[in-house]
Amino acid sequence: MITIKVDRGVCQGYGNCVLADSATFDLDDEGLATLKAEQVGEDRLAAVRRAAYDCPTEAIALIESDPT
Structure with missing residues (x-):
């Protein structure tokens, strides 16, 4: 399981995350990234990972949990 965090204080609304993974990311009315799901398999x-890599402000953090 992967936990995703978006730092909205750092996000500048480029939308690269949505382009990379619209199933997980969206933009709110302020144009900032939001999560459709906080955890993914x-x-x-x-x-x-592509969405996090494509974020120019590095506002996306991925936390991989140990499967055990």
Whole structure:
């Protein structure tokens, strides 16, 4: 399981996360990133990592939990 955190104080609303993974990320009325899901499984890992990598302000943090 992967936990996702978005630092809205750092987010500048570029929307790269939504372009990379619209199933997990969205933009609110202020144009800042929001999460559709705070945790995703391994099947979404590649898309979530791409969204974090594509964020120019590094507002997305991924926390991978130990499966045991």
